[in-house]
Each structure stands twice: as C-alpha cells, then as structure tokens.
Amino acid sequence: MRNVTVSLDDETARWARIEAARRDTSLSRYVGDLLREQMTEPEAYERAQQSYLSRGPVTLRVPGQQYPTRDEVHQR
Structure with missing residues (x-):
C-alpha cells in the first residue's frame, strides 16, 4: 500500500473528516474507498x-x- 499526500481546501477537508467519522473509518480509508469505487464503477457498469x-x-x-x-394499457 502506498502513502499519498492530498491537498484539500478547509471546507472539503472538514466535510471529508465528518463523512469518515459517520462511517466509523479513518479519513485515509474513506478516501481510498471512494477512489477504489470510482475506479471499479465503469467496469461494473x-x-x-x-x-x-x-x-x-x-x-x-x-x-x-x-x-x-x-x-387498454393504462386502463382508462
């Protein structure tokens, strides 16, 4: 697993921390899951x-x- 540094504006960082907490996970895991979902979504479709x-x-x-x-179809 690689470590990656991501820069976010304050509002986005705050939102992401709150969303991660709601899911009872770390911010790092939350962002990784979002990226993985975006990566696999086109394949699933x-x-x-x-x-x-x-x-x-x-x-x-x-x-x-x-x-x-x-x-007849709409039973009018």
Whole structure:
C-alpha cells in the first residue's frame, strides 16, 4: 500500500473528516474507498450492460396478436 499526500481546501477537508467519522473509518480509508469505487464503477457498469445485452430481445406480445391500445394499457 502506498502513502499519498492530498491537498484539500478547509471546507472539503472538514466535510471529508465528518463523512469518515459517520462511517466509523479513518479519513485515509474513506478516501481510498471512494477512489477504489470510482475506479471499479465503469467496469461494473460494462459487465451489467453486457449481461443485459446478451439476453436478446424480449417479445412483448403473443405472435399473431395485436399490441394493446394505449387505453387498454393504462386502463382508462
């Protein structure tokens, strides 16, 4: 694990310390977790998208039947 120095303005540093305390963790761990989350989020989104797209199209109606009207769908 590497040590990194980060400079923050007073207001941001105060907010970060409070958020870390709310989570019962150190400021260092809190910032590391935020960065790790930002690093892995695009990968998780990509996996979810690929999973969804691999399922193929979903049929919304029985073949040979017409789609319901707008009023039927909304029960007006």
